[in-house]
Amino acid sequence: MxxxxxxxxxxxxxxxxxxxxxxxxxxxxxxxxxxxxxxxxxxxxxxxxxxxxxxxxxxxxxxxxxxxxxxxxxxxxxxxxxxxIGRPRTLREHRIARALAPEDVARAVGVDLRGYLRMEESGDWRGTDRQAASLADILDLSPPDFVVVTGREDRLADLLRSAVSTRWQAYVRPVAKIAPVEREPLERVLQELYDDYQGQMVASLSWGGNVAARASSDAGRDFLDRIVDAFWDRIEAEG
Structure with a gap:
């Protein structure tokens, strides 16, 4: 037993x-x-x-x-x-994966231990941009993990959805403030996502009728649901 x-x-x-x-x-x-x-x-x-x-x-x-x-x-x-450890997602999981004590991370980031532990427990990162950069350094966070750990993934998703459905050029700077990505590959990826989304919508609508409208809606919703993963996949492909 x-x-x-x-x-x-x-x-x-x-x-x-x-x-x-x-x-x-x-x-x-x-x-x-x-x-x-x-x-x-x-x-x-x-x-x-x-x-x-x-x-x-x-x-x-x-x-x-x-x-x-x-x-x-x-x-x-x-x-x-x-x-x-399986793929870590939270701040605490990343710290454990690096075999670091909370005191070590708090000291490196420049916050008091009690405040750091509160952020771990709540999952609500409240540090400054400079502290976030220090956090990414000590935990060796990839750009996608950095965005998740600092609680910015939902905001990134909203910006990307707006970028592909309106004018992507207007969202280069807002996305860059959230995701640590160089400007040139960021611009290329946003344009690619925009072109793919718009092309998919036009192709669906060209079928005509109610069936086309439903297909267009379903295709667009699926694309937008996966927008963050698609974004990081293409950023990675940019090398």
């Missing part, structure tokens, strides 16, 4: 997105059994409740390790915490 911890009435530490197959693969590559992992976490990291059954439960995706448990697991498996 798999023995996992019972739910507690006390608040639990946040659980980062866990890559269970990676944990299982790394353990096997080291020639370790779940009992070896559990023993290492108990003895070296002071987690007396960790059992082989709990390690197996993590690897099967039945439950996921908390942040302290993941850090300890990474230490036992001789890897970085980032190798055991």
């Amino acid at each position: 798999c023995r996992v911890r019972q739910p507690s009435t006390q608040p639990q530490p946040s659980t980062p997105p866990f890559n269970a197959p990676a944990a299982r693969r790394l353990r096997a590559a080291l020639g370790m059994g779940p009992e070896h992992v559990a023993y290492g976490m108990r003895v070296s990291y002071g987690l007396p409740y960790v059992t082989p059954d709990l390690v197996v439960a993590w690897e099967r995706g039945v439950t996921a390790p908390t942040s302290p448990e993941l850090t300890a697991l990474a230490g036992v498996l001789w890897c970085s915490p980032g190798e055991l």
